[in-house]
Amino acid sequence: MAGFDDISKKAQAFLKDGKVQDALKSEKAEGVSDDVLAAVAKAADKATGGKHTDKIEQARQQADKRIGDR
Template identity: 90%
Template sequence: MAGFDDISKKAQAFLNDGKVQDALKSEKAEGVSDGILDAVAKAADKATGGKHSDKIEQAKQQADKKIGNQ
């Protein structure tokens, strides 16, 4: 388990790095995350026959607030 703990600590340090945080909040990351969220929302809407469009849109908006920079 010592190896796993070491990898976990390195991953945590990497994610806490300012450059990594800046990249995750960049315009490019925002565009990618928006595209993914749109695709997932469309697939969910199609799968439910449009019966839950409002709830799907609300969930997409909430997720978008947590991801990217907008």
């Protein structure tokens, strides 16, 4: 899972950027982030053959909480 860890670290660094944080605080961004997270979760679930559906959903929820936090 080294590839996933690398992607996760890059995503965390991206989300800490001040400009990204400001953009994420808008209502439009909330809707877009929900759509993106749902699409990523669906793709991950499909890629894993549904073997990790619960973990993927938990990750999606945690990401949504952090992104949607105002």
